[in-house]
Amino acid sequence: MTGYIQYWTKAGIHAEMDDDEKRKVFLTNTMSLFLAVVMVLVWFNDVFNTENYLAAYRRAGVFVLMLLIPFLNHKRRYKLSKSIFLFFPGFILLGVPIIIGDIFPGQFIWFQYAGAIFCSIPFILFDHTKDKLYIAFFFTYYLMVTLFIDKILLHYGEPPEAMKVLVTNFSDFKLPPLFVAFFSTATLLWYNRTNSQYERRLRSTNKELQETQEELIAKNEEYEAINRNLEALVEERTNVIDTKNKQIIDYANINAHKVRGPLARIMGLINISDYSNNPEELKNIFEKLRYPSEELNVIINEINKTLEEGDSENKE
Template sequence: MKNTSAWLGRISRFGVKSENEDDISRRVVFSNVIFISLPVVYIIFMIIDLESYLIPISQLRFDQFVVPIVILICFCGLYLNKKGITTLSRVLFIIVWPLLLHLIPIKLLFSPSDYMLAYPFGIVFHGLLIQLMFSFKHEKVLFSLFMLINAIGMISFPALLVYFDSDNDIPRAIVNYRYYFFDGILYWLLFNLVIFYIMHIIESNIQRINDAKLLIENQKEELDSINQNLEMLIEQRTKSLLEQNNKLQKHAFFNAHLLRGPFCRIKGLVNLQELSSEKDDLDAIKIRLEESLSELDSRLHEIQRMVETNSSDI
């Protein structure tokens, strides 16, 4: 069952080139669904009416004989969609389907009595097929043209039935009854307006979903860009801090040696000052002590400048 579902899903995507579907792509998907579904319906119909198909071909009515042809046309539409010729497949189907199943049988079979229902229902269904297979937004010419022809067919269906009824097997009292015509128009309007509104709602919701998806993708790209920039900034900052740390360590080692000389001299001079009592010696020690203090102060200022310079670089 899962494999069948996947297979049908792949078939429904024939002719769809992008994952982000637009109106046209969705109509192609809908047409594929129609090309898959209608043969199933017609095959079931042939099985139900099997006795009618077990007679010689020469005795088949045209509307019976044409059913397998329509099935082949559906498969042809699938093939054209698979090849990417999606507009041609949909146009051919919308034109050929009513011709084979409704208009030609009426002429050849002289308006069979069952077509009193089959013909107006077929026109209503044909209008639904047009709305499913063509986009009002992006295929306005084809959509409007086919819907106009469909509407003309609906308005003129009683006259067509009477015109081709050469054997007079359709009750005129029913065909000429105005509510027979009004009921056909009512159901045509009802189904087509409902499906048009439903399709509009579906398209609007899908558009909002696509817009939200696009917004999320754009925000994701922005976040990825920000994260990438942050990673680069952190990496650069970390590298800079490591370099500054290495410099500070070197400066600390260097500064320790700079301070050690004056400090040791000051300490030695202080010790000498305590041991000496001669005035000349004390004066000399005092001079040397002032020189060492001045040197120490100079080294401290030099260290301070280097620290401030390194701090401004961080």
């Protein structure tokens, strides 16, 4: 049962709505269901206590209409549901008794207070920026009820003389419901104004926060791009260094073998020259040093050329 009530009090509320719209739909559903329960209780009183079956029919009509309102909200007919809630209970409960002549003294009291209470309800259910026409119509409707319902009842009914005297006393009879109507309306107008100012500030703050968030996201993406570029650059330089080191090691291994032959011959000839004092023999030794020296020079030039070519390729 509780889940069923919660479902119908939230009928018509969807994610695209803002909080104020959700609140108004929830209030429309809740007040209509509450009024439906009240009509059931009063219906029992009309049938089993006062035996006023005409009044019981009116309560039943309002009960059915109130159950229709959450269904209309579920179909997203929001303005229609609010209009039914505000117009038909007043017409059925206040207007129909006058039309059919079902008038009794208690109506002189509660009719005008019902009108006074309903004066403020349009400000609760409708959006004061978008639905001004609806608010003005229903406020005027119930204000007229509050002001003139007693005069209409006097005209069409036959109240006791004491009731006639009371009705003509403005300060005792008419002023209290008018005070209720204007006080409740003024309170809700103040609430709507305060709530609107708060919502504007909240939207402004949210906009600033969103802009700040977007700016931070953009900065973060920029920093991430810089970091990625730095990482790529570091990786590239590391690869160059690794390639260079590997190249040097490979060249060292290869060239050590190439250099070893002519260098060994040169060292051998130099060692032989240490044991000879004959100029002709030394001259012959020095002549023999020419070829391994030139061979060693060619090898060294080739090594330098290869290293220079490797540097140019790495730079590219």
